[in-house]
Amino acid sequence: MLRTVNRVLIGVVGLVLLAVGGAVLAVGLGASPPSWWIHDSRHDVLLSTAERTRWRDDDWWWPVVIAVLAVLVLLALWWLVSVLRRRRLGEVLVDTGDGAGALLRGRALERVLAGEAGEVEGVTHAHVHLTGRRDAPETRVRLQLEPHVDPATALDRLTAEALTHARDSAALKALPTEVRLRAAKHKAERVS
Structure with a gap:
């Protein structure tokens, strides 16, 4: 069961990273992106200054960011431990x-x-x-x-x-x- 979850998770993460990376590379090389895409041209930045500072003054922003990042780190550590765990009885x-x-x-x-x-x-x-x-x-x-x-x-x-x-x-x-x-x-x- 864990082996199947591991393979599916690696496959999904790999496909998402490949798709996003390929799209960013295509836009960087001069391809015209669709209207809904996050980049407009090859000189566009991922997050503008206004987008980066928009939630800074709200009290809920930083606790939510820290909580989400902590959950992601814990999930990544759990996955790493399950992958590196010895399968054979010593x-x-x-x-x-x-x-x-x-x-x-x-x-x-x-x-x-x-x-x-x-x-x-x-x-x-x-x-x-x-x-x-x-x-x-x-x-x-x-x-x-x-x-x-x-x-x-x-x-x-x-x-x-x-x-x-x-x-x-x-x-x-x-x-x-x-x-x-x-x-x-x-x-x-x-x-x-």
């Missing part, structure tokens, strides 16, 4: 039973889980991605299956073997998993 908290706990590197668990998932019969490639919180991790598994493999059988073996071993070894109560299956495409080979 570590998993393992309950050792003594109350202290231990930390397991997320990448290590991903590699082991992908290796064990890749050993399932008929799986040509497995990719695992850990998300969630360190005390409640979730996994996304992508499996590439050979064309002759039954997807239900591969999914059952993945659940019974690899995911169960990962959940038990990390002492997790649950390990919610989203599995995406894809069939491998083989190129036609010439037989002689």
